[in-house]
Amino acid sequence: MSFTNETEKQKYYIQKCKELVKIKEQQYGRKLSACVVTFGCQMNFKDSEKLMGILSEIGYEETDDEHADLVLYNTCTVRENANLKVYGRLGYLSKIKEKNPEMIIGLCGCMMQEPQVVEKLNKSYRFIDIIFGTHNIFLLAQLLYERLISGHKVEDIWDGTTEIVEELPTVRKYDFKSGVNIMYGCNNFCSYCIVPYVRGRERSRNPEDIIDEIKQLVANGVVEIMLLGQNVNSYGKTLENPITFAQLLQRIEDIEGLKRIRFMTSHPKDLSDELIKVMAKSKKICKQMHLPLQSGSSRLLKIMNRHYNKEQYLTLVEKLRKEIPDIGITTDIIVGFPGETEEDFEETLDVVEKAQYDSAFTFIYSKRSGTPAAKMPDQVPEDVVKDRFDRLLSLVNSISKEKTKALEGSVQEVLVEEVNKKIPGYVSGRLSNNSVVHFPADVSLIGSLVNVKLEEAKGFYYMGEMVD
Numbered sequence: 001m002s003f004t005n006e007t008e009k010q011k012y013y014i015q016k017c018k019e020l021v022k023i024k025e026q027q028y029g030r031k032l033s034a035c036v037v038t039f040g041c042q043m044n045f046k047d048s049e050k051l052m053g054i055l056s057e058i059g060y061e062e063t064d065d066e067h068a069d070l071v072l073y074n075t076c077t078v079r080e081n082a083n084l085k086v087y088g089r090l091g092y093l094s095k096i097k098e099k100n101p102e103m104i105i106g107l108c109g110c111m112m113q114e115p116q117v118v119e120k121l122n123k124s125y126r127f128i129d130i131i132f133g134t135h136n137i138f139l140l141a142q143l144l145y146e147r148l149i150s151g152h153k154v155e156d157i158w159d160g161t162t163e164i165v166e167e168l169p170t171v172r173k174y175d176f177k178s179g180v181n182i183m184y185g186c187n188n189f190c191s192y193c194i195v196p197y198v199r200g201r202e203r204s205r206n207p208e209d210i211i212d213e214i215k216q217l218v219a220n221g222v223v224e225i226m227l228l229g230q231n232v233n234s235y236g237k238t239l240e241n242p243i244t245f246a247q248l249l250q251r252i253e254d255i256e257g258l259k260r261i262r263f264m265t266s267h268p269k270d271l272s273d274e275l276i277k278v279m280a281k282s283k284k285i286c287k288q289m290h291l292p293l294q295s296g297s298s299r300l301l302k303i304m305n306r307h308y309n310k311e312q313y314l315t316l317v318e319k320l321r322k323e324i325p326d327i328g329i330t331t332d333i334i335v336g337f338p339g340e341t342e343e344d345f346e347e348t349l350d351v352v353e354k355a356q357y358d359s360a361f362t363f364i365y366s367k368r369s370g371t372p373a374a375k376m377p378d379q380v381p382e383d384v385v386k387d388r389f390d391r392l393l394s395l396v397n398s399i400s401k402e403k404t405k406a407l408e409g410s411v412q413e414v415l416v417e418e419v420n421k422k423i424p425g426y427v428s429g430r431l432s433n434n435s436v437v438h439f440p441a442d443v444s445l446i447g448s449l450v451n452v453k454l455e456e457a458k459g460f461y462y463m464g465e466m467v468d
């Protein structure tokens, strides 16, 4: 067979799989089911929507139950505990497969890009049918077809890619909001981080493809989009016709019918004044900035290869707060990086105090083999890390509480996102700054923007009342 492009080729394999699945349906007298389980970040969640899109097109019915005909784990390896979770769940899956030998188990995503992981899976988890990585998720139908006709295990892992395959099917978890990839990979090589090794070099999508996708989403009822990339602030630099992230945002702002724009993640070293200006003027870009700090110690930031110091970071936060009042600033912080002293840690506490984060994700440093930090001396003892982690968490939490309190009593625009599962008659939604509010309202309002008075700040969320 010859194909003019990859999309056409994959559509051919989707068709071939569809025929095989039809035969099984007739054999079983029922539809086949597929369960995609996602570990890790928003990027993986987005990839899973694409994977499920391909499987739906093939004829699988989506299910959350791992007693399915096909189970696919989309894995994460950013910290060791993400890997451990997958190994744990695989034990459980093997028991299910013992009872249903026809079941197909696939593994893909970041963990599969690590050769020692695949080696371990091949040795000790021999019941896995399909293994692929981060660079070739668009191949799912082709790999599944190979597995179905050969009956043998299929493994295909690429070292990297320059290719971006557009226009394959996707299913979305929400009707009214969606993630949109604007770039893939990362070139920063922060010394603790495995992402550049497993997700490859930075590749930006063409602005036209991004805009077309968003227009299509809006035509299908989406009002909020989240632009996704490991480092959105360096978007467009490697394109044939370079364009900045701020310019991309302005073009997206012009899309009629789109109500809200979010993005993540921003690297402080690339956050431009141009972007802050565009955000300040925008009617659609949410007042939210996720700005990973990692450490407040300039000494450690240098060893982490972050390309900013404590003062530059704080100046940036100050600028954001001045130009965009009410902005919600969130962050990521790592505790226990090799060589972290009590003084370094206190610098981190100092930044947390000064930056007044609305919320912060705090992580215990995890040694990732292949990264420069894994070879660094002075790994911090576990009990010291634990103590610092607890101190950091309690500071972060007390500041978040205060910050939430500040908006109490105000009226805010809220996107109604889901039925509140705990309180009958209530729904939950998000403010522009990404905080959550629960309030009584009809389910028919899901997907709409409404005004809500924040009656009571409850620590990390609000209880509210709808107003006209």
Ligand code: 5AD
Pocket (backbone or CB within 6 Å): 078, 079, 192, 193, 194, 292, 294, 332, 333, 334, 363, 364, 365, 366, 367, 368
């Ligand atoms: N150990 C702990 N946290 C890490 N992160 C990335 N790599 C590691 C690691 N080796 C955190 C960073 C990043 C977030 C997504 O995960 O804080 O911003």
Ligand code: SF4
Pocket (backbone or CB within 6 Å): 186, 187, 188, 189, 190, 193, 194, 195, 196, 230, 231, 267
């Ligand atoms: Fe990892 Fe740093 Fe890239 Fe973020 S910017 S994915 S922390 S290397």
